[in-house]
Amino acid sequence: MSGGRAGRSDARRDLSISLNNVGDILLLQEKLEESRSHYAESLEIRRKVQATDESSQVAKTDVAQGLLRLADVELKAMKPEKSREFLTEAMSILTPLKEADLLQSAADQTLLETLQQKLNDLPHPL
Numbered sequence: 001m002s003g004g005r006a007g008r009s010d011a012r013r014d015l016s017i018s019l020n021n022v023g024d025i026l027l028l029q030e031k032l033e034e035s036r037s038h039y040a041e042s043l044e045i046r047r048k049v050q051a052t053d054e055s056s057q058v059a060k061t062d063v064a065q066g067l068l069r070l071a072d073v074e075l076k077a078m079k080p081e082k083s084r085e086f087l088t089e090a091m092s093i094l095t096p097l098k099e100a101d102l103l104q105s106a107a108d109q110t111l112l113e114t115l116q117q118k119l120n121d122l123p124h125p126l
Contacts, residue, residue, distance in 0.1 A: 009049050013062065016042040016049070020069060027069075032077050039069045057102050061111060064090040068115060080122050087119045 023038035043066035050059035071086035094112050097103050103112060 009052060012045050012049050016045040016062065016066070019045070020066070023069060023073075027073060027076065030076070032073055036070065036073045036077075039066060039073060042066055043070065057097060057108075060093050060097060061103075061108055064093045064111060064115070067093075068111070068118075071118065075118075075122075081125065084119065084122055084125075087115055087122070090115050091119065 019038045019042035023035045023042065026032075026035035026038060043063065046059065046062045046066050050056065050063050053059055067086040067090035071083040071090070074080070074083035074086065091112075094103065094108075094115065097108075098112060103109055
């Protein structure tokens with residue numbers, strides 16, 4: 001039975017990656033609303049996958065990546081406070097993983113560094 005659950009999670013993860021890829025293309029084309037929609041749908045799937053396996057480090061980093069993509073859209077849309085919300089949520093997911101020494105891959109480390117840099121680069125709220 002668990003093989004079936006893992007297969008469904010893998011298929012949902014693949015779908016979320018595909019949605020992100022389309023969102024990336026739309027973002028490059030400056031189609032912000034369409035990009036946001038694809039990223040939001042991907043994030044919703046990623047959150048559902050994470051909910052089925054709360055201990056999955058991969059699922060957590062997938063959610064953080066989804067939040068980063070939405071933050072990028074909001075930056076392009078000139079909405080830095082909305083971007084900050086997404087970045088802060090992503091950091092709240094990854095920071096405990098780093099503290100527990102669970103961010104092992106170079107990609108995970110780069111994701112965390114990217115989030116920190118983007119947060120630092122945002123204008124400070126008044």
